[in-house]
Amino acid sequence: MTWDQILRWRIERQFLGAERAPDAVAAARRLSGVHAQxxxxxxxxxxxxxxGGTSAESVDEELWRRRRLVKTWAARGTLHLLPAADLPTWVAAMSTRGRETTGSWLRYHGVTAEQMADIIAAVPDVLGAEPLTREELAGAIIEATGHEDLREPLTQGxxxxxxxLAFRxxxxxxxxxxxxxxxxAPRRWLEGWVEVATEPAIDTLALAYLGTYGPSTxxxxxxxxxxxxxxxxxSFARLAGQLVEVEGGALPAELAGEVARERPTTVHLLPAFDPYTVGSLRQLDRVVSGPHxxxxxxxxxxISPVLVVDGRIDGVWDSGTVTPFVPLxxxxxxxxxxxxxEVSVAD
Incomplete structure (x- = not known):
């Protein structure tokens, strides 16, 4: 199993090879969320x-009318599009985060531990299925908590x-x-919310991650x-019986046999913050051609828009021009x- 094979396999797993996702929800699930900053x-x-492609209008349809996608702060605290049916699993894992209750985080963002606790306690009472703007939500929280000095932290930045609140x-x-x-409030906005236990949730997300971005540790x-x-x-210890160890970490055992398959050459221009690139950030020394x-x-x-050839990042592009890292x-x-x-290559 070589890294050239692994990178080609990742391309296929991310619906960038011969197979395409049937819809945006299936793509978001396979990708463990789509970075939406x-x-x-x-x-x-x-x-x-x-x-068949998609568009801003069709994504809006899934988000706001069909409600099969949900937009929220998720992995690494960044905005993502997630399958709505998967949100309880994400919440069960994200709710383990503790950084947002530390003294340094609270001081940096201008709130006290008491105020943060009061915000968390108040939101289920003031936010429901009726959308509120940020100003309206801030006003409702201030009225419920009596903390007038929360207006700036809640509305700025x-x-x-x-x-x-999203993590919970x-x-x-x-x-x-x-x-x-x-x-x-997602529990009121989305149908069929079912609470998920923390450990099974983390295991589900770990397997999904390895099945798209593996091998990894x-x-x-x-x-x-x-x-x-x-x-x-x-989580990796609990999943040990479902994983195989290869160079670079673990892969789901049921998928490992697919890595060595022959695949046709693929050439892609991926946008800024594409999941393929974001998922490779900890392994860029293996994925990027040259010291770039x-x-x-x-x-x-x-995270730059990139040129990807057979899974390897061979350049960046912007304003209709590709700047390659290696001779093409x-x-x-x-x-x-x-x-x-419409794109030219810088020589």
């Missing part, structure tokens, strides 16, 4: 993977004080109201999810010219 990138990531399943995104984001899974390392290690990983994972958490063969240039005629 940039909405346009999330739509492009799904469009590349769904049979990137919503850090709201993230612990108390809040997710609702349909936008004009240019304003809104929030709803418990430490890498811990960092990818932002899960306590001890919980990840215990700083051009892929950039300052302030920016004739077949790759031909595939780019055919699939992306």
């Amino acid at each position: 940039l909405a346009a990138s999330a739509v492009t990531a799904l469009d590349l993977r769904v049979a 990137f919503g850090a004080v709201l993230k612990p 399943g108390l809040l997710c995104s609702g349909p936008p109201r004009g240019r304003n984001v809104t929030f709803v 418990a430490d890498e899974f811990s960092r990818w999810f932002d899960l306590k390392p001890a919980l990840a290690k215990r 990983k700083a051009k892929v994972s950039r300052p302030q958490g920016w 063969g004739r077949s790759v240039r031909s595939a780019l010219a055919k699939g992306f005629p």
Whole structure:
């Protein structure tokens, strides 16, 4: 089992090879969520993977009308699109997070432990299936808690004080109201919520992660999810009978036999924050051609749009120009010219 084979297998597992997902929900499930910090990138990531393609309108249909997708803060505290049916599993795992209750985190975000506890206690009473804007939610929390000084922490920045609510399943995104984001209570917004125990939830997510981004280790899974390392290690120990150890970590035993299959060459231009790239961040030395990983994972958490050839990141691209890390063969240039005629290659 070589890394060239592993990377080609990952491409196939991520619906970027011969197989496409039947719909956006299936793609989001296989990918363990679609990074949605940039909405346009999330739509492009799904469009590349769904049979027949998808669009911003069809994603909105799944989010706001059919409610088969849900938008919320998830892995690493970043916005993701998740299958709505899977959210209880994610919440069971995410609710183990403790960073948001530490003194340093609270001080940095301008709230006290008492205020944070009061926010968590108040939200189930003030937020339901009726969407509230951030200002409306802040006002309702302030009225319920009596903490007038919470207005700035609740309304400013990137919503850090709201993230612990999402991790507990108390809040997710609702349909936008004009240019304003809104929030709803997922247990009321979504149908069929069933509570999930923590350990089975972590095991389910670990297996899904390994089946798409493996081989990997418990430490890498811990960092990818932002899960306590001890919980990840215990999960891998529980799953030991379902895993096989290979170079680079573990793979689900039922999938390991697929890695060595012959696969046709694939050439892709993936958007910023694409799940393939984000899932490879801890292994960029193996995935990126040459000493260029700083051009892929950039300052302030920016993840570049990339050129991927047979699973290997061979360049970055922006504004219609590909900047390769290695000389591109004739077949790759031909595939780019055919699939992306508006894109040029910098020589």
